Structure formats: structure tokens, C-alpha cells
Amino acid sequence: MKYMLTYDLMEAARNTNQWLGATAQAIGSYPAVAMNPAMGLLRAWGEVTERSFARMIAKPDWGIPSFAGPDGRDHVVSVETLVSKPFGDLLHFSVAGREPKARRILLVAPMSGHYATLLRKTVVSLLPDAEVFITDWKNARDIPVSAGKFDVEDYTLHVVEFMRHLGDDLHVVAVCQPAPLVLAATAYLAEEEPEAQPRSLTLIGGPIDPDANATDVTDFGHSVTMGQLEETMIQRVGFKYAGVGRMVYPGLLQLASFISMNASTHTQAFTNQIFAVAKGEGSDHDRHNVFYDEYLAVMDMPAEFYLSTVERIFKGREIIRNVFEVAGRRVNFDKITTVAVKTVEGEEDDISAPGQCAAALDLLTGLPESKKAWHVEPGAGHYGIFAGRSWRNNIRPLVLDFIDANAEAPANRAVAAE
Structure with a gap:
């Protein structure tokens, strides 16, 4: 194909x-x-x-509505680009006429076939109480071949760069697919630049250990070989788009x-x-x-990203085995010692089932138990844990409380790098 x-x-x-x-x-x-x-x-x-x-070929508009602030005025929301890269941008939802909020949240959106606008409701729910930033991944069909490759390591390094840009007074929320890579980005910073680590990390429904509780998604990853996957799922972008010739998972x-x-x-x-x-x-x-x-x-996803996700995250389970490498260096998850980590799962999640994300807490052997938290939302499916009623009524307040409880900068961050 x-x-x-x-x-x-x-x-x-x-x-x-x-x-x-x-x-x-x-x-x-x-x-x-x-x-x-x-x-x-x-x-x-x-x-x-x-x-x-x-x-199917139109990128949705963010369409963030204005909202009434405590001053009684309507505040208009605009989207501004802070960092622009060939494969993804870092966006900020700027609220006109409002003093910057103390809570600064980076939403790391999945690159799994949908645009970052899939998290629109998540953004809308957080804006009244926080400064919200998001990773806006680009459609691979629109990226020229000259821009090079983009795999799971490149994704991780993009997240590292975005974290560095936003500073250490940051709280990161990773939704679904990026959870293991955001955890790897944090571990990377823990060794390379500990002062740039976020203050908290919330992992929502992500496959840290895909085998912890099998689903159709994980079963599919084990049932096909990489050769079969490459032959049946990968295509070369046609002449209509700027990425003509690029190998993608459409x-x-x-x-x-x-x-x-x-x-x-x-x-x-x-x-x-x-x-x-x-x-x-x-x-x-x-x-x-x-x-x-x-x-x-x-x-469309870059072919190398899709294939490396299946091979390294699902088949090889490199994250939970603590053997994941970035730029030729193994990231050590036990180096995460000061970043508070919370996992959120849905009881009825049929994409990333309960147990897959919570496995991150056992992986973080260097993190005190007081810095760990987890939540399983009763009756919630995959989308409900970040955009549905379960998110609005139950999970969002828990996440904000977790952020506030870990808002102070850790005093021993410099020591962690030694």
C-alpha cells in the first residue's frame, strides 16, 4: 500500500x-x-x-467562547502561538482583560489521528481557573519531506522543549497516548536539566504498561508483525498536499x-x-x-511515529521496563524524585484500561509515596475522563486540587541532579 x-x-x-x-x-x-x-x-x-x-479533511477551529469573569465582564479568548515547529506548535489561550493566573497548565494532546481540538472541552473547563497551554500537532500530509522524520523520540524532545520554554512553575496534563512519552520527557529533564521539570504531572488514560490490562488495542499490537503493519497501514502522501511523498499512517x-x-x-x-x-x-x-x-x-501521522509507538511502547514495553532511550541515552525514571505524579483512569475505558496508566506509580521508585496519587473514575469510558461529564464534575476538581497541593517549587531540585 x-x-x-x-x-x-x-x-x-x-x-x-x-x-x-x-x-x-x-x-x-x-x-x-x-x-x-x-x-x-x-x-x-x-x-x-x-x-x-x-x-474528514478539515481541521476544526478552536472556537473557544468568551466567559464571564469574577469582575462581571466577558473575557474574550484568543489563541496565540508561542513556539512553532514543523511538526507541532505550542499554543497559549490568552484571556483578554484578565491578570495571569497562578495555575499554569500544559495540556499535552495525543497524536493519534485526531487534532488537538479534541481537547476543546478540556480547555474550556480549565480556562476560568488557569493559564492554559497546549501542544498542537500538525497534519503530516501538510509537512514537506524536507522537514525530516518524527518518531517517539522526536515527540519526547518536543515536549521537553515546550516544558523548558514555559518554565518550572508548570503543571503538565498528558491525555491518553502521550502519557508514557511525557513521563519520559520528565525523566529526561530530571537528569539533564532538573530545574526545568514541572511541579506536577497528571497522566490521564495512557498506556504506561499496555499489558497491565489488555484491550482490543493492545491485542492488535501483539497480533501483527511490524512488517505486516508497515505493509498494510503505511501510505505515501499523494500529489494534492504539501507533504507529497511523505510516508504516513493516514x-x-x-x-x-x-x-x-x-x-x-x-x-x-x-x-x-x-x-x-x-x-x-x-x-x-x-x-x-x-x-x-x-x-x-x-x-495523518508520520509513519515513523506510528510504527515506533507500536514497536517500542506496545510491543517492546520500553517505558514500563525502564529501557526507553532518547537521543542515544536511556532515560532513568527513578531520577524523578520531586515531580508529583497523579494517574487518572476510567473504569469502563476500552482503549487504555484501568491499570495501564497506574503502572507509572510503581515505575517511579525514586519518588516518595506522598508525591503519588491515583484515581479510577467509576463508570467512565475513555473520552469521559478528559472531556465528558465525569471530567467536569469529578476529575477536573481533583486535578486542580492536586495541582494546588503541589504548587510550591521543590526545595531539593538541584540536589536531585547530583
């Missing part, structure tokens, strides 16, 4: 489905046939189909994988939406569109 033709054919199929949806919508809306109930269903099918396939393939895990649920959701639109009950910002506009917007 590693050919431009394959990538272009996949894009052509997506574009054709979008065109079919637009055509059906136009035919069903024609006044001469619009009164026919069947034509109403055709129009509704076309509207839902066209919107869905169009969203977002459309990842989306197909996501949907197949809960195919019946998604089928029912789209069926219900078609009938709702046909009855005039659908709207541009209804619950279905708000969710799927984000869910269907996918990005």
Missing part, C-alpha cells in the same frame, strides 16, 4: 462520497419533488453524508479503525440523524453534529 496512487484513490473515494451527498441533497431539495417523503429522506441522507465526508484508515470498534453505535447515530434532518429537527449545532464534526476530522 506504500504508493501515492493508493493514497490518492482513498482521497478520491472520500471526495466522491462527499459529491454524492451534495448531489442527493440538491435533487431532494428541488421544488418539483420536495413534497415527496422519499425525496425528503434523500435530501436528509445527502445533507448528513456531504457534511460527514467534508469534515487519518482515514485510523478513522475506519475507530468506527469499526463501535460500528453498530455509529450506524444507529447516523440513521437517527438522517430521520431527524428529514423531520426538520436537525440543526447545525445539534448534539450529533457537534460530536461528529470533531470525531470525523482526522489527521
Whole structure:
């Protein structure tokens, strides 16, 4: 599958489905046939189909709403870029007319097929109480081949650079996939530049030890060889995009994988939406569109990042075995001695099951027990632990309390490097 033709054919199929949806919508809306109930269903099918396939290549806007502050004024939020690199930017959500908050939180977004905007609700929930920063990873199809490679080590070093830029009065929250790499970045700083370490680290639903509690995701990683994975999942970007020729794991393939895990649920959701639109009950910002506009917007991952994640994090379990290397040097997790670490897991998480993330606490042998904390949210699935009701009502207050409890700079940081 590693050919431009394959990538272009996949894009052509997506574009054709979008065109079919637009055509059906136009035919069903024609006044001469619009009164026919069947034509109403055709129009509704076309509207839902066209919107869905169009969203697959569009990066969602952050769309952070203004909010009322304690001064009674509405504060407008703007997005500013602090550090720009070929594969990702460091963003700051600047709140106009407000004094900087003491809490400074860096959200490390996953590079797992969706844009960082997947954490929009997380950002919105934290903004009233903190200065919020986020890693905004770029779509690999738009990155020229001349920019070079990007694998798990490069990801780790990007996080290191972002931490250094923001300073030590920082609290880092890693969501899902980046949890093991953010832990590695912290261990890297613990040896190389201990004064640049964050004050706390919250790991949410990440695969520190993928074998601690197997899921379909981990089973898939063990059931295929790296050769099979490279041959069936990797494609070369076609001529339409700036990254022409770059080897990637296409977002459309990842989306197909996501949907197949809960195919019946998604089928029912789209069926219900078609009938709702046909009855005039659908709207541009209804619950279905708000969710799927984000869910269907996918990005390509650099092939070397995807393959090295599977090989080193899932198959080799290099993090939990404490043998992970960055730039030719092994990072020692027992060197983390002053950074408070909290793990958060969802009881019903079918992507990173309970136990996978909490394994980080046993790995940190140099960290006092008083600096460790963990939480398993009853009844919560994967998305609920960082963006749903469980996050808003239960987990977010716990995370903010953990941050406040560890807001003071550790006094023995310089000693930790000796």
C-alpha cells in the first residue's frame, strides 16, 4: 500500500462520497419533488453524508467562547502561538482583560489521528481557573519531506522543549497516548536539566504498561508483525498536499479503525440523524453534529511515529521496563524524585484500561509515596475522563486540587541532579 496512487484513490473515494451527498441533497431539495417523503429522506441522507465526508479533511477551529469573569465582564479568548515547529506548535489561550493566573497548565494532546481540538472541552473547563497551554500537532500530509522524520523520540524532545520554554512553575496534563512519552520527557529533564521539570504531572488514560490490562488495542499490537503493519497501514502522501511523498499512517484508515470498534453505535447515530434532518429537527449545532464534526476530522501521522509507538511502547514495553532511550541515552525514571505524579483512569475505558496508566506509580521508585496519587473514575469510558461529564464534575476538581497541593517549587531540585 506504500504508493501515492493508493493514497490518492482513498482521497478520491472520500471526495466522491462527499459529491454524492451534495448531489442527493440538491435533487431532494428541488421544488418539483420536495413534497415527496422519499425525496425528503434523500435530501436528509445527502445533507448528513456531504457534511460527514467534508469534515474528514478539515481541521476544526478552536472556537473557544468568551466567559464571564469574577469582575462581571466577558473575557474574550484568543489563541496565540508561542513556539512553532514543523511538526507541532505550542499554543497559549490568552484571556483578554484578565491578570495571569497562578495555575499554569500544559495540556499535552495525543497524536493519534485526531487534532488537538479534541481537547476543546478540556480547555474550556480549565480556562476560568488557569493559564492554559497546549501542544498542537500538525497534519503530516501538510509537512514537506524536507522537514525530516518524527518518531517517539522526536515527540519526547518536543515536549521537553515546550516544558523548558514555559518554565518550572508548570503543571503538565498528558491525555491518553502521550502519557508514557511525557513521563519520559520528565525523566529526561530530571537528569539533564532538573530545574526545568514541572511541579506536577497528571497522566490521564495512557498506556504506561499496555499489558497491565489488555484491550482490543493492545491485542492488535501483539497480533501483527511490524512488517505486516508497515505493509498494510503505511501510505505515501499523494500529489494534492504539501507533504507529497511523505510516508504516513493516514487519518482515514485510523478513522475506519475507530468506527469499526463501535460500528453498530455509529450506524444507529447516523440513521437517527438522517430521520431527524428529514423531520426538520436537525440543526447545525445539534448534539450529533457537534460530536461528529470533531470525531470525523482526522489527521495523518508520520509513519515513523506510528510504527515506533507500536514497536517500542506496545510491543517492546520500553517505558514500563525502564529501557526507553532518547537521543542515544536511556532515560532513568527513578531520577524523578520531586515531580508529583497523579494517574487518572476510567473504569469502563476500552482503549487504555484501568491499570495501564497506574503502572507509572510503581515505575517511579525514586519518588516518595506522598508525591503519588491515583484515581479510577467509576463508570467512565475513555473520552469521559478528559472531556465528558465525569471530567467536569469529578476529575477536573481533583486535578486542580492536586495541582494546588503541589504548587510550591521543590526545595531539593538541584540536589536531585547530583
